Amino acid sequence: MAAFTTLTSLFVLLSLLSIANSGSIGINYGRVANNLPTPEEVVQLLKSQGINRVKLYDTDSAVLTALSGSNISVTVALPNEQLSDAASKQSFTDSWVQSNIIRYYPKTNIESIAVGNEVFVDPNNTTKFLVPAMKNVYASLVKYGVASSIKVSSPVALSALQNSYPSSSGSFKTDLIEPVIKPMLSFLKQSGSFLAVNIYPFFAYVANTDTISLDYALFRDNKGVTDPNNGLVYKSLFEAQIDAVYAAMKALNFDDVKMEITETGWPSKGDENETGASADNAAAYNGNLVKRVLTGSGTPLKPDEPLNVYLFALFNENQKPGPVSERNYGLFYPSKEKVYDIMLTREGLEAGPNNGSKSQVVKIPVPSPSSSPTPAPVVGGGVEESKVGAGCWRRCGGE
Numbered sequence: 001m002a003a004f005t006t007l008t009s010l011f012v013l014l015s016l017l018s019i020a021n022s023g024s025i026g027i028n029y030g031r032v033a034n035n036l037p038t039p040e041e042v043v044q045l046l047k048s049q050g051i052n053r054v055k056l057y058d059t060d061s062a063v064l065t066a067l068s069g070s071n072i073s074v075t076v077a078l079p080n081e082q083l084s085d086a087a088s089k090q091s092f093t094d095s096w097v098q099s100n101i102i103r104y105y106p107k108t109n110i111e112s113i114a115v116g117n118e119v120f121v122d123p124n125n126t127t128k129f130l131v132p133a134m135k136n137v138y139a140s141l142v143k144y145g146v147a148s149s150i151k152v153s154s155p156v157a158l159s160a161l162q163n164s165y166p167s168s169s170g171s172f173k174t175d176l177i178e179p180v181i182k183p184m185l186s187f188l189k190q191s192g193s194f195l196a197v198n199i200y201p202f203f204a205y206v207a208n209t210d211t212i213s214l215d216y217a218l219f220r221d222n223k224g225v226t227d228p229n230n231g232l233v234y235k236s237l238f239e240a241q242i243d244a245v246y247a248a249m250k251a252l253n254f255d256d257v258k259m260e261i262t263e264t265g266w267p268s269k270g271d272e273n274e275t276g277a278s279a280d281n282a283a284a285y286n287g288n289l290v291k292r293v294l295t296g297s298g299t300p301l302k303p304d305e306p307l308n309v310y311l312f313a314l315f316n317e318n319q320k321p322g323p324v325s326e327r328n329y330g331l332f333y334p335s336k337e338k339v340y341d342i343m344l345t346r347e348g349l350e351a352g353p354n355n356g357s358k359s360q361v362v363k364i365p366v367p368s369p370s371s372s373p374t375p376a377p378v379v380g381g382g383v384e385e386s387k388v389g390a391g392c393w394r395r396c397g398g399e
């Protein structure tokens with residue numbers, strides 16, 4: 001009995017240790033569509049899938065009300081069109097916070113505010129308003145006594161990087177550093193918040209199918225890519241891109257600011273020239289990503305920093321302009337049927353897709369030295385430019 005208890009304790013301890021550095025999975029609930037289920041139905045869907053973090057692109061009252069009492073953590077957004085007002089008047093952010101946050105909080109568990117979205121690639125250049133707006137929103141949260149529980153950040157597209165390969169040479173675009181990156185990182189550091197980054201290996205892959213292996217982009221078995229400067233070995237483009245952002249922060253002496261991945265995803269359909277957009281690849285990317293996040297540790301550069309990730313997106317959104325892929329990032333159709341079947345929780349992963357033996361250990365893809373074509377030697381800093389459109393058609397234009 002004593003031995004059994006000891007073993008049990010040991011097992012519990014090991015389980016705890018194994019999840020200590022694992023991260024969290026949330027999902028982006030975009031609503032640029034005319035055929036989506038009601039917010040109440042959506043909350044039921046999220047619960048049925050075990051998803052307990054959701055990110056919105058606004059502060060829609062019906063949505064925030066439906067999320068009330070759900071125990072789902074919520075990130076809301078102040079849209080780009082309001083940045084100039086938010087930057088110029090504290091009275092504006094006071095009343096915005098009052099009517100969009102305080103009115104719902106804490107019954108609706110708002111944990112963070114995205115002030116703007118991919119502001120540096122907003123066609124209506126709002127960059128100069130960003131940090132002043134973030135500071136005003138924060139000051140308003142302080143005024144209402146909720147600044148310690150609600151974080152302020154602003155999702156940045158990966159195209160803010162000048163350089164992303166190799167990861168250790170990651171750097172921000174020179175013209176952004178002094179006007180906005182440094183002030184933003186200072187603000188995030190002082191307020192105990194995190195850098196929010198939207199990362200789409202899909203865009204780098206589409207633009208470089210000749211040099212980036214699909215397996216490397218999809219977290220499948222591959223030889224990995226070694227960073228020549230520090231010897232770190234990357235098994236996925238996603239992790240390499242994250243570490244490029246960490247390196248860019250470090251270059252500015254901000255290596256202590258945390259990071260969250262506020263969007264990532266892979267389309268289940270695309271135009272003819274959007275190589276790699278398919279349901280199988282989307283299922284592989286998102287399925288392997290979820291496994292990686294929930295059962296693995298941090299990245300090669302920051303193994304102890306959990307990966308906190310929001311998938312893009314909950315639904316296919318039929319009113320988004322742009323290439324076919326833009327309307328096909330959803331894990332679900334508006335009917336609430338799955339576009340493809342992947343697990344979204346630790347429990348789901350442990351149960352396994354075949355619903356087999358409970359003791360079966362979750363299999364993280366283990367790279368084998370010879371199973372794939374030569375993986376990506378290059379992920380140029382410029383390749384994510386193609387993300388500009390995807391980021392803005394939907395999100396910069398507002399809901």
Ligand SMILES: *[C@@H]1O[C@H](CO)[C@@H](O)[C@H](O)[C@H]1NC(C)=O
Nearest residue numbers: 051052053069070071072073
């Ligand atoms: C709320 O969520 C947290 C973590 O997401 C969980 O630990 C807790 O049990 C949940 N509470 C309820 C009442 O469901």
Ligand SMILES: *[C@@H]1O[C@H](CO)[C@@H](O)[C@H](O)[C@H]1NC(C)=O
Nearest residue numbers: 080081084085124125126397
């Ligand atoms: C562009 O920004 C200005 C503020 O500088 C704002 O007045 C205007 O409405 C914005 N236009 C659009 C289309 O968002």
Ligand SMILES: *[C@@H]1O[C@H](CO)[C@@H](O)[C@H](O)[C@H]1NC(C)=O
Nearest residue numbers: 120125126127128129175179
């Ligand atoms: C946006 O505005 C900033 C300063 O407000 C400026 O430095 C930058 O060049 C502008 N970018 C574009 C693309 O117009």
Ligand SMILES: *[C@@H]1O[C@H](CO)[C@@H](O)[C@H](O)[C@H]1NC(C)=O
Nearest residue numbers: 206207271273274275323386
């Ligand atoms: C695909 O073709 C369209 C139309 O020619 C073009 O606008 C778009 O940039 C192309 N996309 C990629 C990923 O090459």
Ligand SMILES: *[C@@H]1O[C@H](CO)[C@@H](O)[C@H](O)[C@H]1NC(C)=O
Nearest residue numbers: 347348351352353354355356
């Ligand atoms: C597991 O299998 C049982 C019976 O075979 C079924 O009722 C249950 O829904 C399955 N669960 C999952 C997660 O597939």
